[in-house]
Amino acid sequence: xxxxxxxxxxxxxxxxxPYVSADAPSLKRLIGEKxxxxxxxxxxxxxxxxxxxxxxxIQAEDFLKGTQxxxxxxxxxxxIGGIGFIQLEIRHARGGxxxxxxxxxxxxxxxxxxxxxxxxxxxxxxxFNRIHATCMVNNIGSSRVLQKxxxxxxxxxxxxxxxWGTYRDMEMYSILKGEYNGD
Numbered sequence: 001x002x003x004x005x006x007x008x009x010x011x012x013x014x015x016x017x018p019y020v021s022a023d024a025p026s027l028k029r030l031i032g033e034k035x036x037x038x039x040x041x042x043x044x045x046x047x048x049x050x051x052x053x054x055x056x057x058i059q060a061e062d063f064l065k066g067t068q069x070x071x072x073x074x075x076x077x078x079x080i081g082g083i084g085f086i087q088l089e090i091r092h093a094r095g096g097x098x099x100x101x102x103x104x105x106x107x108x109x110x111x112x113x114x115x116x117x118x119x120x121x122x123x124x125x126x127x128f129n130r131i132h133a134t135c136m137v138n139n140i141g142s143s144r145v146l147q148k149x150x151x152x153x154x155x156x157x158x159x160x161x162x163x164w165g166t167y168r169d170m171e172m173y174s175i176l177k178g179e180y181n182g183d
Contacts, residue, residue, distance in 0.1 A: 003125065006063055006071070011117050014110060016071035016083065019056045023072055026079040028052040030102030039139050040100060041161050041170075066090060073101070073114050080105040083114045085122065094130040095122055099145075106141070115149045123180050132174040134160075146173040150180065 006018040019027070030036065032047035044051070062068040070084035080102050087096035097118055101111045122128040135142035137156060147153075151173035159167035 006060075006069060007121075009071070009117055009121065011113050013075055014113055014117070015074045016114060016117060017074065019059050019070065019072045019082075021053065021056055023079050024052040024056055027056070027072075027082075030079065030081070030104075031100060033103050035103050036100055038163075039136060039142065040098075041163065043100065069095075071114075071118070073099075073110065075105075075110065080110060081114070083111070083118050085118070085126075090126075092130075093128050094132070095126065095128055097122075097131060097133045111141075111145050112148045115145055119149050119175065119180065120182070123177050129177045130174055132172065134170040134172050137169040137171055143171060143173075149175070151175045152179075 008015060008017040010016075028047055028049075028051065031043055031052070032045070034045050037043040037045035037047070059068070059070050062070075066088055068084065068086055069088060070082060070086075072079055073081040073083055081100050083097065083099035085095040086098035089095060097115065099111055099115060099118075119131055122131045131151075132154075133146055133151065134157065135146065143153075152175065154172040154174055157170040157172055160170040161168055
């Protein structure tokens with residue numbers, strides 16, 4: 001990966017930037033909502049008291065190791081969610097994106113706007129050939145985001161993970177550089 005630090009990227013309504021320690025209280029409040037955690041594989045609920053501080057601290061380390069590249073999604077100076085490459089596979093020119101949006105900000109198009117931006121960054125700056133994402137089969141909002149940014153459904157990963165005692169199915173989506181239209 002040729003970039004040396006996590007960049008700040010501006011869109012019409014959003015700023016995607018590195019997480020900072022001052023984000024911890026908002027991060028804990030937003031990500032600690034059960035409805036937000038229920039849409040993800042890895043966000044615990046209840047969210048641990050020190051979890052946000054600890055998670056923010058490891059983001060720079062994971063970036064330097066080349067394993068992840070996470071952005072805080074902000075609007076009007078407020079943290080509203082997060083997005084990034086939760087899997088970086090530079091050797092294979094591919095990455096997997098993951099995201100979450102705080103419940104007060106759902107249904108405003110913020111996730112689609114951020115996802116389009118990260119897709120562009122992955123193809124044009126990181127030089128990826130493939131970008132993929134998964135979402136829970138019952139997460140209609142996330143499926144719509146992935147379809148709006150041009151990803152195609154590849155299939156269903158049956159009983160792919162266990163969440164709160166139940167095995168769950170995941171949908172796999174992807175887009176190739178040759179399919180990307182630059183929007």
